[in-house]
Amino acid sequence: MQSQLMKQFCGCARYVYNRTLSLERSLYKKDNKHSFKYAEAANRLPEWKKKNPFLKECHSQVLQQSLKDLDQAYTNFFRKRANFPKYKEKFRNDSIRFPQGVELDEVKQQIRLPKIGWMGYRKSRDIIGTIKNVTVSRRGEKWDVSIQTEYEVVSSAPNPSEIGIDMGVKRFVTMSNGDFVEPLNAFKQEQEKLAKLQRKLARQKKGSRNSRKTKRKIARLHRYIADSRRDFLHKTSTKIAKNHSIVYVEDLKVLNMSASASGTKESPGKNVKQKSGLNRSILDQGWYGFFRMLSYKLERRGGRLIKVDPRNTSRTCPRCGFVSAENRKSQATFACIGCGYRSNADEVGAINILRAGQARLACGMSGAVRPLSAGTQRDRLQH
Secondary structure, three states, X not given: OHXXXXXXXXXXXXXXXXXXXXXXXXXXXXXXXXOOOHHHHHHOHHHHHHHOHHHHHOOHHHHHHHHHHHHHHHHHHHOOOOOOOOOOOOOOOOEEEEOOOOEEEOOOOEEEEOOOXXXXXXXXXXXXXXXXXXXXXXXXXXXXXXXXXXXXXXXXXXOOOEEEEEEOOOOOEEEOOOOEEOOOOHHHHHHHHHHHHHHXXXXXXXXXXXXXXXXXXXXXXXXXXXXXXXXXXXXXHHHHHHHOOEEEEEOOOHHHHOOOOOEOOOOEOOOHHHHHHHHHHHHHHOHHHHHHHHHHHHHHOOOEEEEEOOOXXXXXXXXXXXEOHHHEOOOOEEEOOOOOOEEEHHHHHHHHHHHHHHHHHHOOOOOEOOOOOOEEEEEEEEO
């Protein structure tokens, strides 16, 4: 019953989001000076509830939060942080958010959601601070609850150590001190198994009992891949944040790096197969999520994450300073044609990142990545 209610709430939120987006696009076509305003969109909800009684069954704040998500999507687009907002697909990234009215019983491990009621949850850690909002999201057949809290963080004295790190595909992270972390490649490990399940699903009759079973297996596998990747990123970022106070990284545009390699009819892409493989590896390893985790973990410990210009970091000799594309003999080997210095290419890149970051910091240009201002905890609902 509660699972069905959560699915219904997700459907209502998706309906409001998509209908508002469609309306806003049509209004913009009629008047290109029109801009999205949350207040105007929220004022339409009472009329929509009269015409669509199913919306009345959903908590009003869930619908309002869906509109706020659309407002944020427009803001990200105009600030060039994301593409233009897209319509939400059914059963894909379903989620609802409650900004207030949630009750929590940590002793009994139960949570009460407005209009849904009390249900058990599997607690991953104790709740710290004041609850600001609660997001319930669906992943496959399971439901997660993310509890965002606000609390004052007392920064401890950071480890007085600086390090530069270079991101790569063969090595996930290579540090300027010579240490490195091998990539997990969670999707690559399960890719063959996933492909078999998808081929099996394609042969089965749509809507049959067997096809539903196969869909559940595919959903569980996707969830396992995502959980494995998140666990790996958390452990790696925590280890680096604990041992270093300042971490220098390249200012990589991950969204551009992982964009489609096929291009357009007018300007088709080059080396599409190789570029597609690189894109898949970057997304599989989760570079953006790693930077985000590392940023807020350093901040909590009184450290800093500083971004530097990535130009020539893999082409500059750390011994003589000679810059040339020919210094990078291969993906893994660096050999300076000026002085003959040889080393691992990723380690050379990390050393150059460290030096560039120290020079940037000395000039008073931190370029620090802004971390999240509140803590978020994700637990699994039991219903």
